[in-house]
Amino acid sequence: MFNEVAKNMQYVQELFLEIPSHINPTDNVEQIIFLLDKEPIKFRSIAYESASWEIAMEDLKSSGELYRWTDFYYKTKHEHPYHVEIGLGWAFAKTGIYPPNFINTLNKEVRRMVYDGVGYYYALYRRRRTIVLNEIPEEISQDDLSGFTQGVGRRLWYEAKGDVNYLLKSLEIFSNHRLPDLWRGIGIACGYVGGNNQLILDRLLLKSADFKSDLKIGVQLAVLSRQLSKSISKDIKLTSEIICKMTISDLQIASKAVLC
Numbered sequence: 001m002f003n004e005v006a007k008n009m010q011y012v013q014e015l016f017l018e019i020p021s022h023i024n025p026t027d028n029v030e031q032i033i034f035l036l037d038k039e040p041i042k043f044r045s046i047a048y049e050s051a052s053w054e055i056a057m058e059d060l061k062s063s064g065e066l067y068r069w070t071d072f073y074y075k076t077k078h079e080h081p082y083h084v085e086i087g088l089g090w091a092f093a094k095t096g097i098y099p100p101n102f103i104n105t106l107n108k109e110v111r112r113m114v115y116d117g118v119g120y121y122y123a124l125y126r127r128r129r130t131i132v133l134n135e136i137p138e139e140i141s142q143d144d145l146s147g148f149t150q151g152v153g154r155r156l157w158y159e160a161k162g163d164v165n166y167l168l169k170s171l172e173i174f175s176n177h178r179l180p181d182l183w184r185g186i187g188i189a190c191g192y193v194g195g196n197n198q199l200i201l202d203r204l205l206l207k208s209a210d211f212k213s214d215l216k217i218g219v220q221l222a223v224l225s226r227q228l229s230k231s232i233s234k235d236i237k238l239t240s241e242i243i244c245k246m247t248i249s250d251l252q253i254a255s256k257a258v259l260c
Helices: 003-022 029-036 041-062 067-076 081-095 108-125 127-132 142-160 164-171 176-193 198-228 234-244 248-257
Strands: none
Touching (some): 003 041, 003 176, 029 067, 041 081, 067 081, 081 108, 081 198, 108 127, 108 142, 127 142, 142 176, 176 198, 198 248
16 A cells, blocks of 8 residues: 555665765765766755765764865755755764764754754664653753654654554654654655655644644655755655645745745
């Protein structure tokens, strides 16, 4: 029943894990961008997310500074900002290194996406602690908990693969105050990955209940991500029309307003 969702997710996950094997520590940023732009446009931002993770990992392990990553970010942020920021979060989570001077200079929305990456990583690789036991790592401050939880929400949608009943069961574990951020993350993942049919989307909207607005904000962020990367697809159009009750054109201004 959820074949297309699972198919898209499998492609995304395989692409994410494949990219680092093509990046060498001696490659300059322009060479990496040239490589990444060979990926078909639909999920190209995932390639950028993976490259961001690899570049940041090399930076953190070699010098503890993010000079090369910063160069990569400023040369790609106009088309793939959220994914590159999430990739940095993956690197922080995997290495356990959080350069305080760098983190403290990030604006609120960039910081949220970085910690979204941390949250997704923890929900994937430390699932029992993060999802089953609903634990929050001690290095996550109260200010960054929203982004962290958003990333956990994205992971919950990947686990559910479009099965709304499975998703709802997973959400039962979490305290109410975290549900808005979880639903926003679900909206981001649902909107970006796609593969959903009208039945799935109608049910997801219905079951979001008091958190419809958070789900819609997540979808709007996915729309904005795809607008920036010029990768609008029929999937994101359908999701926008059903979840947000708006066309892609109508969402252009609304999506940008999410960040204000």
